[in-house]
Amino acid sequence: MRPSAVRLLNILVPIKRAVDYAVKIRVNPEQTGIDLNVKHSMNPFDEIAVEEAIRIRERLKDAVKSIKVVTIGPPKSAETLRTALAMGADSAIHVEIPESAPAPEPLGVAKTLKALIERQKEGVDVVILGKQAIDDDAGQTGQMLAGLMGWSQATFASKVEVDPEQKIANITREIDGGLEELRCKFPVIITTDLRQVHLHVSTKPRYASLPNIMKAKKKPVEKLTAAEIGVDLTPRLETIKVTEPPKRVGGGKVASVDELLARLKEAGVTGKRA
Amino acid sequence: MLRLHNSIRPAFRSRRWAHNIPSFSHLNTVNEEDLAHFSSILAPTSILSTLPSISTPADDIAPYNVDWMGKYHGQANSVLRPRTTQQVSEIVKYCAQRKIGIVPQGGNTGLVGGGISLQKEIVLSLGAMNNVRSFDPVSGILVADAGCILQSLSEHIAPHNHIMPLDLGAKGSCQIGGNISTNAGGLRLLRYGSLHGTVLGLEVVLPDGTILDQLSTLRKDNTGYDLKQLFIGGEGTLGIVTGVSILTPPAPQATNNIFLALPHFDNVLPLFQIVKRQLGEIMSAFEYIDRTAYDMGLQHGLGPLLSADEAGGSQCFVLVETSGGNQDHDLEKLNNLLESLLTADEPLINTGVLSQSPTQFNSIWALREGLTECVQKEGKPYKYDVSVPLADFQKVVDAVRERMISKGLYGDHAISKVMGYGHVGDGNLHLNVIAKHGYRPELEAALEPFIYEIVADRKGSVSAEHGIGSMKRDALHYSKSDVSIDWMRKIKQVFDPLNIMNPGKVIP
Numbered sequence A: 001m002r003p004s005a006v007r008l009l010n011i012l013v014p015i016k017r018a019v020d021y022a023v024k025i026r027v028n029p030e031q032t033g034i035d036l037n038v039k040h041s042m043n044p045f046d047e048i049a050v051e052e053a054i055r056i057r058e059r060l061k062d063a064v065k066s067i068k069v070v071t072i073g074p075p076k077s078a079e080t081l082r083t084a085l086a087m088g089a090d091s092a093i094h095v096e097i098p099e100s101a102p103a104p105e106p107l108g109v110a111k112t113l114k115a116l117i118e119r120q121k122e123g124v125d126v127v128i129l130g131k132q133a134i135d136d137d138a139g140q141t142g143q144m145l146a147g148l149m150g151w152s153q154a155t156f157a158s159k160v161e162v163d164p165e166q167k168i169a170n171i172t173r174e175i176d177g178g179l180e181e182l183r184c185k186f187p188v189i190i191t192t193d194l195r196q197v198h199l200h201v202s203t204k205p206r207y208a209s210l211p212n213i214m215k216a217k218k219k220p221v222e223k224l225t226a227a228e229i230g231v232d233l234t235p236r237l238e239t240i241k242v243t244e245p246p247k248r249v250g251g252g253k254v255a256s257v258d259e260l261l262a263r264l265k266e267a268g269v270t271g272k273r274a
Numbered sequence B: 001m002l003r004l005h006n007s008i009r010p011a012f013r014s015r016r017w018a019h020n021i022p023s024f025s026h027l028n029t030v031n032e033e034d035l036a037h038f039s040s041i042l043a044p045t046s047i048l049s050t051l052p053s054i055s056t057p058a059d060d061i062a063p064y065n066v067d068w069m070g071k072y073h074g075q076a077n078s079v080l081r082p083r084t085t086q087q088v089s090e091i092v093k094y095c096a097q098r099k100i101g102i103v104p105q106g107g108n109t110g111l112v113g114g115g116i117s118l119q120k121e122i123v124l125s126l127g128a129m130n131n132v133r134s135f136d137p138v139s140g141i142l143v144a145d146a147g148c149i150l151q152s153l154s155e156h157i158a159p160h161n162h163i164m165p166l167d168l169g170a171k172g173s174c175q176i177g178g179n180i181s182t183n184a185g186g187l188r189l190l191r192y193g194s195l196h197g198t199v200l201g202l203e204v205v206l207p208d209g210t211i212l213d214q215l216s217t218l219r220k221d222n223t224g225y226d227l228k229q230l231f232i233g234g235e236g237t238l239g240i241v242t243g244v245s246i247l248t249p250p251a252p253q254a255t256n257n258i259f260l261a262l263p264h265f266d267n268v269l270p271l272f273q274i275v276k277r278q279l280g281e282i283m284s285a286f287e288y289i290d291r292t293a294y295d296m297g298l299q300h301g302l303g304p305l306l307s308a309d310e311a312g313g314s315q316c317f318v319l320v321e322t323s324g325g326n327q328d329h330d331l332e333k334l335n336n337l338l339e340s341l342l343t344a345d346e347p348l349i350n351t352g353v354l355s356q357s358p359t360q361f362n363s364i365w366a367l368r369e370g371l372t373e374c375v376q377k378e379g380k381p382y383k384y385d386v387s388v389p390l391a392d393f394q395k396v397v398d399a400v401r402e403r404m405i406s407k408g409l410y411g412d413h414a415i416s417k418v419m420g421y422g423h424v425g426d427g428n429l430h431l432n433v434i435a436k437h438g439y440r441p442e443l444e445a446a447l448e449p450f451i452y453e454i455v456a457d458r459k460g461s462v463s464a465e466h467g468i469g470s471m472k473r474d475a476l477h478y479s480k481s482d483v484s485i486d487w488m489r490k491i492k493q494v495f496d497p498l499n500i501m502n503p504g505k506v507i508p
Helices: A044-063 A075-089 A105-121 A140-149 A210-216 A257-266 B010-014 B032-041 B058-064 B084-097 B150-160 B176-181 B267-280 B291-299 B325-345 B359-367 B371-378 B390-406 B441-447 B451-455 B473-478 B482-495
Strands: A009-015 A018-019 A041-042 A065-071 A091-096 A124-132 A152-163 A167-177 A178-187 A190-193 A221-225 B045-051 B078-080 B102-105 B122-127 B132-138 B141-147 B199-205 B209-216 B239-247 B252-262 B281-288 B316-326 B351-354 B380-387 B414-421 B429-436
Touching: A009 A044, A009 A075, A009 A105, A009 B239, A018 A075, A041 A044, A041 A075, A041 B084, A044 A065, A044 A075, A044 A124, A044 A152, A044 A190, A044 B281, A065 A105, A065 B045, A065 B176, A075 A091, A075 A210, A075 A221, A105 A140, A124 A140, A140 A190, A152 A178, A167 A190, A178 B132, A178 B316, A190 B102, A210 B150, A210 B325, A210 B351, A210 B451, A257 B473, B032 B078, B032 B176, B032 B267, B045 B252, B045 B390, B078 B451, B084 B102, B084 B122, B084 B239, B102 B176, B102 B239, B141 B150, B150 B176, B150 B209, B176 B239, B239 B325, B239 B482, B252 B267, B252 B325, B267 B281, B267 B316, B267 B390, B281 B291, B281 B359, B291 B316, B291 B414, B316 B325, B325 B351, B371 B429, B380 B441, B380 B451, B390 B414, B390 B441, B390 B451, B414 B482, B441 B451, B451 B473
Parallel strands: A009 A065, A009 A124, A065 A091, A091 A221, A124 A190, A152 A190, B078 B122, B102 B122
Antiparallel strands: A018 A041, A152 A167, A167 A178, B045 B078, B132 B141, B141 B239, B199 B209, B199 B239, B252 B316, B252 B351, B281 B316, B281 B414, B380 B429, B414 B429
16 A cells, blocks of 8 residues: 555644633633633644644655644634644644534544544554643543554654654653653654754744645645544543632731731741741 | 935024923922921822932832933932822922922833933822722723723723723833823724823823812713813823823724735835725734844844745835624635735735734734834834834835944944834834944934934924923924924913923923
8 A cells, every 4th residue: 555665754733722822711600611712723732743743844855745634623623724734734634523512532532533544545654743732731642542553652742853764753752850862663653842842943833824824725624523433522521510729819918027926826827946 | 215405494404403401490309308298298108219318229219210211310319109199289289389390200111201300300100099990891981090000901991891992012011191191102093093082081180289180981071171182192291190081992802913024115005005995994903014123023032923934035014903893704804805915916915924823913913012122122222203104114214224324323333223113004103223332422413303304304293102201302393383382382381380390391
């Protein structure tokens, strides 16, 4: 099936539409979740994943055959796909769920991605996705997908170097207290951290330029449903209650040290002799 | 190039350009006795003074004596921070009796030295008067103390889905009373008009200590002379604004912005026309940034919105903002506009970006709003805020640069950058001239009155939105006739016969 002469890379980038991080989050009156009637945009970690994929193409040129983005979400998620296409992805898959459906959980998402990978005639060599989504902060999808596929995994990547000839990826990971370098065999799942290093310089995801936004309108978007690819996205977890953290209570001013001591005593704070 | 000298009107050529030092012989300096009296009006923490009885550390009083650019240095030995209008009234009454000059000061973010004492005046800071008095979410009318910070007011009314009718880079520090006293313009003027329209009423302490209470919440009130208009842009020379009633518009439900790269300045005007026509009522800002300013922004970590390849040889950039009630409707209009711009036979733009998220929306604005701070980091800026016909924006900037080159003052040894940015929609150009190693008299002499002459020659205004203060007092005549200035003097005389209220400012 796969071309044997020249190795060509196929990259898959799963992305998620989330409440924009600049938006102030409010719990809904029923306390079942948050107010979703606010501005959404691409999960910032996924934006970095898209940027990483495009940079790999900029480095390797024609060796990258395709960059495909995929999202699982309500009809409005199509906007997020268009943004990724405008940034430079080639094509997209939208697994559409009804507007009213509950948000899929990481395992459901990982199973969907597995099914999609298996549907790709050309195969998938590298999956790059954000290390977590800023709405549920689960941070599990990449690892679950690697487990389901039995593929290499490199999480929290800050630097990605891909060698299509050798079929390996060299990844630098952000870990506690330093950096860790990994060498992974293809196929590989990479999850991206916030910092992205290229040629020793941290870079930010690019803006979609106007000509590219126009071009993105003509790029193909394949629409599927969970039923069509045979996965069940029904949540396994039940959300019991969502509440806001307790409000901070303002402090008071005291006029003298004596008053401070009196107030501390009142509050039940007692000194200890050394 | 501008042909300046052969077209300058004779009146300007014959007039002598000189900075006249205003006389303060009629005023008294604040002494210990005065402080004792102020202590009977104000709490001890509301009085700052370097005089022995209070002996505030110099560091604490310094911020009141220097503007944020570090260009104007005041001489005030005392600062008062009243909390109520009544206290302001009593202070002013006493100062009138003792003939002590008063400089009202808001957030001290002014750019023309209007809030800095010239000699021995006392500084009256409104910063401690910072309570919102009322807000009516139905009419959108906000009544607040003069010392409320613009951004705090925005935050106060945001939960009620209203926004302040004005917005400017200094919003985190500037105060509404100062905004009104200087008739600040800013980024939303194109959409919501000037403060002369949105301010419904004012509470002002007059130079004899009388409280003029016109804190009306009526949208329509044609009963005689509209006195409040005199204090909007009066720069504290006719009285101290202590309270404000202002009409706030409902918050737009959908906002978008685009950042466009233009091959040439000549394209700005045709672009402005097309954008205005196609976006119609949803256009809320049309801002201009020249290449020098854009490159400077990049050097200081703003953006980059475009890659170096995309920006290419673009000579200038335009930021367009839309505010409307329906995101789908607004996006459709924007997309149609962009499509027509990109597919035109002779495109007016090279490229551009459309914000894809609130975060990108903010970053695009940050590039425009952050320029003021970048300018500050580059050196000491001479800032000229002028109104000129749109077609002359770039010519004015170029003329100033040419002049600096011809005088041998252009380069890292003197003037390192000359740049322009501003509000195309309002015909308002911010001309920034950066003196890399600080302000020097010969640099100022090369710039002034040259710039004022070009502006006057173009029938522009020497101060579009920054006011006159002490910086442009002697340039007022470039934009106002002798008759106008004469009547300004008469008005000043009526309100402030003792000349104690912000003396030496505005009126030459």
